[in-house]
Amino acid sequence: xxxxxxxxxxxxxxxxxxxxxxxxxxxxxxxxxxxxxxxxxxxxxxxxxxxxxxxxxxxxxxxxxxxxxxxxxxxxxxxxxxxxxxxxxxxxxxxxxxxxxxxxxxxxxxxxxxxxxxxxxxxxxxxxxxxxxxxxxxxxxxxxxxxxxxxxxxxxxxxxxxxxxxxxxxxxxxxxxxxxxxxxxxxxxxxxxxxxxxxxxxxxxxxxxxxxxxxxxxxxxxxxxxxxxxxxxxxxxxxxxxxxxxxxxxxxxxxxxxxxxxxxxxxxxxxxxxxxxxxxxxxxxxxxxxxxxxxxxxxxxxxxxxxxxxxxxxxxxxxxxxxxxxxxxxxxxxxxxxxxxxxxxxxxxxxxxxxxxxxxxxxxxxxxxxxxxxxxxxxxxxxxxxxxxxxxxxxxxxxxxxxxxxxxxxxxxxxxxxxxxxxxxxxxxxxxxxxxxxxxxxxxxxxxxxxxxxxxxxxxxxxxxxxxxxxxxxxxx
Numbered sequence: 279x280x281x282x283x284x285x286x287x288x289x290x291x292x293x294x295x296x297x298x299x300x301x302x303x304x305x306x307x308x309x310x311x312x313x314x315x316x317x318x319x320x321x322x323x324x325x326x327x328x329x330x331x332x333x334x335x336x337x338x339x340x341x342x343x344x345x346x347x348x349x350x351x352x353x354x355x356x357x358x359x360x361x362x363x364x365x366x367x368x369x370x371x372x373x374x375x376x377x378x379x380x381x382x383x384x385x386x387x388x389x390x391x392x393x394x395x396x397x398x399x400x401x402x403x404x405x406x407x408x409x410x411x412x413x414x415x416x417x418x419x420x421x422x423x424x425x426x427x428x429x430x431x432x433x434x435x436x437x438x439x440x441x442x443x444x445x446x447x448x449x450x451x452x453x454x455x456x457x458x459x460x461x462x463x464x465x466x467x468x469x470x471x472x473x474x475x476x477x478x479x480x481x482x483x484x485x486x487x488x489x490x491x492x493x494x495x496x497x498x499x500x501x502x503x504x505x506x507x508x509x510x511x512x513x514x515x516x517x518x519x520x521x522x523x524x525x526x527x528x529x530x531x532x533x534x535x536x537x538x539x540x541x542x543x544x545x546x547x548x549x550x551x552x553x554x555x556x557x558x559x560x561x562x563x564x565x566x567x568x569x570x571x572x573x574x575x576x577x578x579x580x581x582x583x584x585x586x587x588x589x590x591x592x593x594x595x596x597x598x599x600x601x602x603x604x605x606x607x608x609x610x611x612x613x614x615x616x617x618x619x620x621x622x623x624x625x626x627x628x629x630x631x632x633x634x635x636x637x638x639x640x641x642x643x644x645x646x647x648x649x650x651x652x653x654x655x656x657x658x659x660x661x662x663x664x665x666x667x668x669x670x671x672x673x674x675x676x677x678x679x680x681x682x683x684x685x686x687x688x689x690x691x692x693x694x695x696x697x698x699x700x701x702x703x704x705x706x707x708x709x710x711x712x713x714x715x716x717x718x719x720x721x722x723x724x725x726x727x728x729x730x731x732x733x734x735x736x737x738x739x740x741x742x743x744x745x746x747x748x749x750x751x752x753x754x755x
Contacts (some may be wrong), residue, residue: 376409449490
């Protein structure tokens with residue numbers, strides 16, 4: 279994996295496509311959040327880039343410099359271990375000024391009137407591109423894709439959102455050089471994945487941008503069928519180009535075996551994932567846990583371990599979620615902070631049951647549900663009943679079912695998960711893993727990358743999974 283950070287060169291205007299370097303097609307992958315960024319999206323981005331490299335593409339990833347991620351959720355260098363070494367990475371020195379915590383760097387206006395300063399920042403960002411926080415990155419992202427294309431002409435631009443300002447750079451390369459592109463929307467832009475329905479009107483600034491860019495896209499990827507159908511309905515002309523490409527799980531993140539529960543010492547329930555849902559959801563789960571502990575002697579001597587990122591910038595581990603977790607310490611709840619990817623399988627291997635806390639409804643899947651499903655452990659759902667995670671878990675032999683967020687019902691689910699942890703047979707655990715096999719991340723992404731490769735290069739679009747763990751050109755095992 280090559281890493282480079284060079285000054286952004288002046289723009290050029292040309293439409294002529296130059297020959298491929300060495301006969302290999304070249305894809306520019308605009309992936310803000312690529313490893314080692316400690317973000318949940320990094321897993322999907324890494325597999326996408328690896329799949330393109332495995333299919334013979336030169337891959338150049340455009341993301342942010344490592345220093346930029348230190349302000350947000352931090353870095354996880356174990357994520358970078360699995361990046362194909364043939365992939366080149368361009369790190370841009372773009373940062374979120376709103377996450378600056380050094381008071382010495384604050385202007386007088388920010389120091390004296392912080393809320394007014396934030397409001398003014400948002401107005402300025404929206405003037406550049408209709409996306410708060412990230413809209414101001416548009417000029418540098420456009421320059422970056424044009425510079426990379428000039429140095430190594432691209433046959434394809436793969437862009438993944440969020441941030442949605444990536445669409446501006448995607449359009450700029452298309453407008454000036456007619457480089458075809460695919461949009462990996464993941465959660466979509468104009469769909470309100472939390473509340474349902476449209477997030478903005480088609481004739482709004484964001485709506486006009488989305489419609490323009492998607493109209494020329496070779497394909498649009500979405501993480502689940504409800505989001506895909508939303509886009510088919512919103513843009514009928516785009517319907518045959520919308521694809522469902524689920525997130526899936528990485529096979530090195532699930533344990534090959536599970537340890538045997540020890541009822542005498544109690545069970546260990548675990549949650550792993552970003553803690554970015556409303557505090558009220560966490561409160562409901564912790565209340566359900568307390569009720570279950572009062573009613574079940576086994577649970578009274580059990581633990582609930584919570585791992586993941588809480589907050590960003592100055593609010594990292596300093597918010598209402600942390601207050602709730604600290605208050606629950608006497609109830610056997612422990613917060614252990616973020617977990618490096620290299621330690622994920624070991625965590626699942628020592629836990630007895632998993633708690634899946636998710637916001638949203640039928641438009642939300644989450645990435646962790648796939649790992650949970652493949653873990654061979656009982657899975658307790660703490661989310662709305664009409665949720666796409668329930669689609670993934672339907673038929674899973676160790677799932678307690680979706681009961682909503684009522685603490686009393688969650689307490690019953692904790693008891694049921696404990697029962698499953700104690701009584702599940704080896705065959706039932708094997709069946710749980712088998713149920714999730716179709717959701718392996720490579721199995722989800724390989725057919726999508728094969729289809730794009732065939733459309734751009736004319737290569738045969740085989741749909742079988744390509745292993746990216748080994749390579750004839752020095753790929754990392």
